[in-house]
Amino acid sequence: MGSLVPRSSPSSSRRRPDRKPDESQPWRGPRSRPRRADTQSSSTHSFSVRCRLSAWAVLAGLSPFGKKIGKRVASSQLTLYDDGSADSIARKRFDAEGVPTRRNLLVNKGILKTYLHNTSTAKKFKTKTTGNAGLVAPDSHAVFVKPGDRSRDEIFSEVKDGLWLTNTWYTRYQSYVTGDLSTIPRDGIFHIRNGDVVEAWKDIRVTDNLLHLMKNIVALSDEAEQMMWWGEVSVPNFVPYALIKDVGITTSNQ
Numbered sequence: 001m002g003s004l005v006p007r008s009s010p011s012s013s014r015r016r017p018d019r020k021p022d023e024s025q026p027w028r029g030p031r032s033r034p035r036r037a038d039t040q041s042s043s044t045h046s047f048s049v050r051c052r053l054s055a056w057a058v059l060a061g062l063s064p065f066g067k068k069i070g071k072r073v074a075s076s077q078l079t080l081y082d083d084g085s086a087d088s089i090a091r092k093r094f095d096a097e098g099v100p101t102r103r104n105l106l107v108n109k110g111i112l113k114t115y116l117h118n119t120s121t122a123k124k125f126k127t128k129t130t131g132n133a134g135l136v137a138p139d140s141h142a143v144f145v146k147p148g149d150r151s152r153d154e155i156f157s158e159v160k161d162g163l164w165l166t167n168t169w170y171t172r173y174q175s176y177v178t179g180d181l182s183t184i185p186r187d188g189i190f191h192i193r194n195g196d197v198v199e200a201w202k203d204i205r206v207t208d209n210l211l212h213l214m215k216n217i218v219a220l221s222d223e224a225e226q227m228m229w230w231g232e233v234s235v236p237n238f239v240p241y242a243l244i245k246d247v248g249i250t251t252s253n254q
């Protein structure tokens with residue numbers, strides 16, 4: 001799935017460079033843009049969310065979701081759940097503690113409902129295990145983002161000036177507690193204007209905040225694709241295309 005990022009004027013914290021860019025080329029300095037995320041890009045973000053929703057990460061102070069059960073953490077467009085029992089390439093009947101897997105609603109229309117638990121973390125939070133025990137800490141089995149109500153073409157048509165990111169990788173956190181992060185778009189980066197691709201870009205970085213990205217989801221496409229890859233998408237993620245506004249895009253001035 002891809003991410004679409006609409007373009008907007010630079011924020012006060014992201015200033016234009018002093019030197020004037022070549023007028024024949026689009027300015028590629030730091031700016032905030034609408035963004036459309038492809039399925040691979042979206043799977044990286046949903047994977048980041050599920051890692052931070054582990055009760056172990058919350059207890060260790062490595063999550064921006066601490067003390068946010070029952071609170072809004074995302075746009076009402078986002079409903080996210082984990083389900084090891086569902087049909088996926090990582091389907092399993094039991095977790096590492098022998099507890100049957102099941103569907104666990106994590107975020108419902110933007111409201112955080114639960115963390116991922118094993119029996120030990122469940123006791124600390126005075127709740128029940130979600131059947132997500134791993135060898136060391138609770139972890140997801142398969143992540144599902146509920147599709148939206150717009151076609152892929154409708155998602156594209158809404159972007160007047162933005163970027164289409166087909167993939168992001170090397171997501172790193174400056175602060176796990178606040179959710180400040182950066183990630184590198186790779187493969188295809190396309191400038192979208194009035195719904196059409198007008199040029200390819202390169203050498204940019206998404207520099208933003210996990211909660212800010214989740215809250216700025218404008219729309220999701222009506223079909224999801226299963227994505228799984230090494231490293232940052234190591235469990236199946238079922239994700240649609242996403243349109244996200246005001247995404248922080250930075251690049252070197254060199």
